[in-house]
Amino acid sequence: MRQAVYAPQGVVATSQPLAAQAGLAMLREGGSAVDAAVAAAVTLTQVQPGSNDIGGDLFALVWDGKELHGLNASGRAPAALSLAALTGAAQPPNGALGGAQARAPLAPPARGWLPVTVPGAPAGWQDLHARFGRLPFERLFADAVHYAEQGWTVSPTVARRWAESVAAHRALDHPECRAWADVYAPDGRAPRAGELFRNPGAGRALRLIGGSHADSFYRGEIAQALAAYAADTGGLLTAADLAEHTSTWVEPVRTDYRGHTVYEIPPNGQGVAALQALALLDGLPGHGLHEQIEAMKLGFADAHAYVADPAAYPMPDLLDPAYLAARRALIGDRAGDPPPGDPMKGGTVYLAAADADGMMVSLIQSTYQGFGSFVVLPEFGFGLQNRGAGFSLDPTHPNVAAPGKRPFHTIIPGFLFRDGAPLGPFGVMGGHMQPQGHLQLVLATVDDGLDPQQALTRPRWYWHTERQVEVEPEFDPVLVEQLRSRGHEVTVATDRSTFGMGQAIWRIPGGYVAGSEPRADGQAAAY
Numbered sequence: 001m002r003q004a005v006y007a008p009q010g011v012v013a014t015s016q017p018l019a020a021q022a023g024l025a026m027l028r029e030g031g032s033a034v035d036a037a038v039a040a041a042v043t044l045t046q047v048q049p050g051s052n053d054i055g056g057d058l059f060a061l062v063w064d065g066k067e068l069h070g071l072n073a074s075g076r077a078p079a080a081l082s083l084a085a086l087t088g089a090a091q092p093p094n095g096a097l098g099g100a101q102a103r104a105p106l107a108p109p110a111r112g113w114l115p116v117t118v119p120g121a122p123a124g125w126q127d128l129h130a131r132f133g134r135l136p137f138e139r140l141f142a143d144a145v146h147y148a149e150q151g152w153t154v155s156p157t158v159a160r161r162w163a164e165s166v167a168a169h170r171a172l173d174h175p176e177c178r179a180w181a182d183v184y185a186p187d188g189r190a191p192r193a194g195e196l197f198r199n200p201g202a203g204r205a206l207r208l209i210g211g212s213h214a215d216s217f218y219r220g221e222i223a224q225a226l227a228a229y230a231a232d233t234g235g236l237l238t239a240a241d242l243a244e245h246t247s248t249w250v251e252p253v254r255t256d257y258r259g260h261t262v263y264e265i266p267p268n269g270q271g272v273a274a275l276q277a278l279a280l281l282d283g284l285p286g287h288g289l290h291e292q293i294e295a296m297k298l299g300f301a302d303a304h305a306y307v308a309d310p311a312a313y314p315m316p317d318l319l320d321p322a323y324l325a326a327r328r329a330l331i332g333d334r335a336g337d338p339p340p341g342d343p344m345k346g347g348t349v350y351l352a353a354a355d356a357d358g359m360m361v362s363l364i365q366s367t368y369q370g371f372g373s374f375v376v377l378p379e380f381g382f383g384l385q386n387r388g389a390g391f392s393l394d395p396t397h398p399n400v401a402a403p404g405k406r407p408f409h410t411i412i413p414g415f416l417f418r419d420g421a422p423l424g425p426f427g428v429m430g431g432h433m434q435p436q437g438h439l440q441l442v443l444a445t446v447d448d449g450l451d452p453q454q455a456l457t458r459p460r461w462y463w464h465t466e467r468q469v470e471v472e473p474e475f476d477p478v479l480v481e482q483l484r485s486r487g488h489e490v491t492v493a494t495d496r497s498t499f500g501m502g503q504a505i506w507r508i509p510g511g512y513v514a515g516s517e518p519r520a521d522g523q524a525a526a527y
Contacts, residue, residue, distance in 0.1 A: 001457060001518070002453050002457065002515070002516065002518050003453060004451040004452055004453035004454070004513050004514065004515055004524075005453070005513070005514045005515070005516075005524040005525075005526050006508075006510070006511065006512070006513050006514075006526065007354075007511050007512045007513075007514065007524075007526035007527055008510060008511040008526075008527075009027070009355070009356040009511060009527045010024075010027040010033065010036070010353070010354055010355040010356050010512070010526075010527040011024075011353070011354050011505055011512045011514045011524055011525065011526045011527065012024050012027070012036050012037070012040055012351065012352070012353045012524070012525050013351060013352045013353075013503035013504070013505055013514045013515065013516045013522065013523070013524040013525070014040050014044060014349070014350075014351040014503060014516070014522050014523065015044075015048060015051075015157075015349055015350070015351070015429070015501050015503070015516070015517055015520040015521065015522035016043075016044060016047045016048045016155060016158070016349075016520075016521055016522055016523075017155070017521065017522065017523040017525075018043060018047045018143070018147065018152060019040045019041075019043040019044045019047055019048070019351070020040060020351075020516075020522065020523040020524065020525040021143075021523075021525055022039045022040055022042075022043040022143035022144065023036035023037060023039050023040035023043075023351070023353055023525070024036065024525040024526075024527055025039070025143065026039045026135060026139075026140065027353075027355055027356075027527045028527060029135060029139075030134065030135070031133070031134050031135040031140075031355075032132055032133060032134045032135075032355055032357070032359055033062075033132075033353040033354050033355040033359040033360055033361045034062060034128050034129060034131075034132035034133050034353075034359065034361055035129070035133050035134055035135045035140060036353040036355065036361075037060070037128070037351060037352075037353040037361040037363045038125045038128055038129055038133070038140045039140040039141075039142075039143065039144075040351050040353065041058070041121070041125065041349075041351060041363055041365055042125060042140060042141055042143075042144040042206065042210075043143050043144040043147065044349045044351070044365070045121075045144065045202070045206075045382070046144050046147045046148050046152065046199065046202060046206075047147055047152050047155075047158070048158055048349055049158070049162070049184065049199075049371070049383075050158070050161050050162055050165050050367075050370050050371045051158075051161070051348055051349045051366065051367070051370075051429070052121075052348065052349045052365045052366050052367055053367045053371075053372065053382050053383045053384075053385075054119070054121065054122065054202065054205055054206070054209070054217075054380075054382035054383075055119040055121075055367060055372065055377070055382050055383050055384035055385055056119060056120075056121045056365050056366050056367040056368075056372065056385045057073060057074040057075055057117075057119065057120040057121055057124075057365060057366060057367075057385055057387060057409065057411065058071075058073040058074070058120055058121040058124035058125070058363065058364070058365040059071065059072055059073065059074065059124075059265045059269060059363070059364050059365075059409070059411055059412065059413050060073070060124065060128060060361060060362065060363040060364070060413055061252060061263060061265065061361070061362040061363075061413045061414070061415045061425065062128070062132060062359070062360075062361050062362075063358070063359060063360045063361075063415065063422045063425075064132060064359055065357060065358045065359060068252055068263060068415060068422070069131075069249060069252075070249065070250040070251060070252040070263075070265050070266070071124060071127060071128060071247055071248070071249055071250070072247060072248040072249075072250050072265060072266075072268070072269075072406075073120040073121060073123055073124025073127065073247040073248075074117075074120045074268060074269075074387070074406050074409055075117040075118030075119055075120040075245060075385075075387070075406070076117060076118055076241075076245070076309075076404050076405060076406050077117050077118075077388055077391075077401065077402065077403055077404060077405050077406075077407065078116075078117070078118070078236040078237050078238065078241045078403065079238065079240065079241055079403045079404055080236040080238070080403065081114075081236055081388070081401065081402070081403045082401075082403070083393065083395065083400065083401050083402065085114060085236075086108045086109070086114060086388070086391065086393060086401050087106070087393050089108075089109045089114055090106035090107060090108060090109065090393055091106065091107055091108075091109055091110070106393055107389065107393070108388055108389050108390075108391050108393060108401065109389065110369055110373075110386055110389045111172055111174060111177060111373055111374050111386065112172075112174040112176055112177060112373060112374070112375065113174075113176050113230065113233065113234055113235035113236060113237070113373070113375060114236070114388065115373055115386035115387065115388035115389040116235065116236075116237060116372075116373050116375060116384045116385065116386065116388060117385060117387045117388050117406075117407065118237065118241050118242060118245045119217075119384060119385060120245065120247060121365050122209050122214040122217040122218070123214055123217075123218065123245060123246070123247050124247055124365070125137075125140070125209075125214065126213050126214040127247045127249075128361075128363075130213075132359065137210060137213050138210040138211055140210065141206050141207070141209070141210035144206050145203050145206050145207055145210075148198070148199045148200065148202040148203035148206060148381070149198065149200050149203035150198070151196040151197060151198040152196070152197060153194055153195065153196055153197075154191045154192065154193055154194065154195050154196075154197055155193060155521035156193040156521060157519075157520050157521045158193075158521060159190060159191060159192055159193040159195075160193075161370060161497070162184070162190035162191065163189070163190040164370065165184075165190070165370040165371045166181075166184075166185050166189060166190045168370065168371075168374075169181060169185070169371070169374055172374060174374070174375075175233055175234070176229075176233040176234060176235060176375050177373075177374040177375055177376075179375075179376045179377075179378040180371065180374045180375070180376045180383065182376075182378065183199060183201065183376050183378070183381050183383075184371070184376070184383075199381045200381065201377075201378070201379055201380050201381025201382070202380065202381035202382050203381075204379075204380060204381070205217075205222060205377075205380040205381065205382055208220070208221055208222055209222070217242070218242045218243055218245055219242070219243050222377075222380060223239055223242040223243065224239065225377060225379065225380060226242065226377055227239040227242065229377055229378070233375075235375070250265060250266055251266070252264060252265060252266070252415070253265075253266045253271065253272060253275060253319070254275070255275040255276075255278055255279040255282070255319055256279075256282060257278040257279070257281065257282045257442065257446060258282065258446050258447065259418065259419055259446075260416060260417060260418050260419075260423070260442070260445075260446050261416070261417040261418075261420070262274070262275060262278055262414060262415075262416055262417075262438070262442055263414065263415040263416075263417070264412055264413075264414055264415075264438075265412060265413060266310065266315070267306075267307040267308060267309070267310050267315045268307060268308060268309050268310065268399075268406045268407065268408055268409050269307070269409045269410075269411060269412045270300075270303045270307055270408070270409065270410055270412055270434065270435055271412035271414070271435065271438075272299070272302075272303055272307065272315070272318055272319070273296070273299035273300050273302070273303035273307075273435040274299065274412070274414070274434075274435035274436075274438040274439050274442075275299075275318075275319060276295075276298065276299035276302060276303075276318050276319060276324070276327075277292070277295040277296045277298070277299040277435065277439050278295075278439060278442060279319055279324050280295040280298060280299070280324060280327060280328045280331065281295050281443075283324065283325065283328050284328070284331070288482075289461070289479050289482070289483060290333075290335070290482070290483060290486050290488070291331055292439065292440075292443065293335075293461065293463055293469060293483070293488065294330075294331045294332075294335070294336060294338075295331060295439075296435065296436055296439055296463055297336065297337070297338055297463060298327050298330060298331070298338050298341075299435060300432075300435070300463075301338050301339060301340045301341070302318050302327075302340050302341055303318075303435070304340070304408075305340030305397075305398075306318065306340070306398055307398075307399065307408055308397075308398035308399040308408065309399075309405045309406040309407070311405075311406070312398070312402065312405050313398035313399075315398075323341065326341065327341055333486060334486055334487045335467045335483075335486055335487035335488040335489075336467075337466045337467060348364060348365070348366035348368070348410070348411050348429035348430065348431070348434075349364065349365055349366065349429060350362075350363070350364045350413065350427035350428065350429040350501070350502060350503055351363050351364075351503055352424070352425040352426065352427065352503045352504060352505045352514070353425075353505070354424065354425070354505050354507070354512050354514075356527075358422075358507070360415075360422065360424055360425050360505065360507070361425060362413035362414060362415050362425030362426065362427055363413055363425075364411045364412065364413045364427055364429060365411070366385070366410075366411045366429070367383060367384070367385040367386070368385050368386050368387050368389065368390070368410070369386060369389065369431075371383055372384055372385040372386045372387075373385065373386040374386075387407050387409065388401065388407055389407075390407040390408040390409060390410070391405075391407045391408070392408075410431045410432065410434055411429070411434065412427070412434050412435065412438065413425065413427050414426045414427050414438050414441075414442075416442065416445070416506075422507060423506050423507055424504065424505045424506040424507050424512070425503075425504070425505055426438070426441055426442075426452070426502065426503070426504035426505075427502055427503060427504075428440075428441060428500040428501065428502035429500055429501050429502065430497075430498070430499070430500030430501060432462075432464070433460075433462055433498065433499060433500035434500065436460075436461070436462060436463060436500075437460065437499075437500045437502055440458070440460055440461070441455050441456065441502060441504060444458050445504075445506075451506070451513055451515065452503075452504035452505065452506055452513060452514055452515030453514075453515030453516070453518075453524075454515070455504065455515065456502050456503075456504060456515045456516070456517055456518065457515075457518050459471065459472040459473075459474040459475040459476075460472055460499040460500070461475065462493075462498050462499055466489075467487060467488055467489045468489050468491070469483060469488045469489065469490045469491070470490075470491050470492075470493040470498055470499075471490060471491070471492055471493065472492075472493060472496065472499060473492055473493070473494070475492070480492070496519050497519075499519065500517075500519075501517040501519055501520040501522070502517050503515065503516055503517060503522065503524070505524075512526075514526070
């Protein structure tokens with residue numbers, strides 16, 4: 001069992017040790033927590049492919065010592081995208097989003113060019129560094145470039161999921177996806193744990209991004225190559241789409257729970273689902289596992305009904321006390337399948353970093369489903385996200401697909417305060433699991449007093465849809481039977497990938513205490 005890591009000056013916690021060490025090197029050189037987080041994030045594009053890439057999106061929360069800042073670095077749909085095009089290529093839903101959207105008749109395609117949105121991660125790295133960085137931007141790319149060009153030894157969890165993606169790729173018949181195998185399965189298979197893997201094309205891309213402060217990606221050589229490749233292979237992405245991309249600094253949303261305050265990024269992310277569940281539980285005199293699951297269902301029902309690009313559809317106040325009271329009354333003694341309410345009447349890799357000056361960062365980036373769209377820019381060795389698969393095809397839904405619009409996102413960074421003071425960053429990656437992971441980590445911390453590593457190690461539950469709940473093998477069998485007696489359809493899972501991967505760092509009088517996900521290959525690296 002992993003033990004919590006104590007750090008007197010700074011710490012970086014990621015799901016891959018090489019990325020944690022890349023971030024730690026920045027702290028040792030006098031860099032800020034943002035320098036460390038960006039260096040770790042860039043390195044993760046190389047040492048945890050499939051979960052994230054240069055062509056993905058990013059969200060972050062930054063405590064600068066005085067204020068909490070939010071960055072939405074997610075991309076928008078190409079200007080040429082149409083609802084008709086997505087509907088014409090629609091497929092039965094795979095349930096990745098859960099809740100109401102998972103039960104929709106059809107879902108947008110998940111692979112190929114159609115679900116590709118403008119990648120926001122490179123701009124996000126630059127925007128974070130421009131505001132909070134200390135070291136030269138190009139310096140933050142050194143480890144990632146080294147691993148891309150010289151190679152890195154593949155870790156066990158990454159190897160297993162990579163092999164699953166090779167099998168998924170073989171089933172595709174999209175011409176634009178053929179280059180993926182040349183880059184990520186050159187021998188016809190995924191690399192095994194302990195094997196060396198190189199991606200010199202990605203090294204070239206990272207050198208250009210670092211040297212140009214990301215301008216090459218959106219207006220220079222990489223942008224031109226992306227636009228040309230899209231034009232040659234049937235994609236909608238254009239040079240204008242890339243040039244017009246911007247990140248957005250946002251005001252974090254929050255709720256209180258038992259003397260603590262939890263912050264999330266506002267829509268188009270699903271963080272509000274976790275906040276609503278916590279707020280519902282905070283209004284109960286006591287709660288157990290049944291009530292936690294029911295509160296989470298209510299949070300998801302509203303998130304999947306109302307979360308969309310705020311520029312197109314400002315979200316109603318799902319945290320209004322009167323509205324919460326009405327929703328809380330729906331939590332009964334039996335498992336339910338709640339519909340969304342009517343408030344108008346009233347993915348991924350996650351990392352955390354902290355430095356000696358008290359700056360703390362909660363950052364998450366992703367290409368979404370394993371290796372995203374499977375579209376790879378050949379000469380630059382990176383893949384593109386498939387976040388457009390998160391759009392709705394219902395023309396009456398707030399999250400309906402439209403050109404220039406940001407889709408519903410699963411990725412959410414979290415930040416916890418105690419008695420008005422910042423405690424630290426946390427997150428749990430993994431699509432529909434993410435708000436549930438946030439809820440369970442906060443409850444383990446606040447209600448049970450667990451340290452970050454203990455909270456991350458605790459067995460998890462996962463609600464998928466209707467009354468279906470999965471639990472890990474170590475879950476208390478007494479609790480399992482209690483849930484079944486209340487109408488929950490509980491399955492003991494054998495595949496741990498459902499339950500996500502997280503990191504957390506808490507501020508303590510002597511510095512920091514951190515934890516890293518035991519279900520992954522990660523590390524909390526202390527300074």
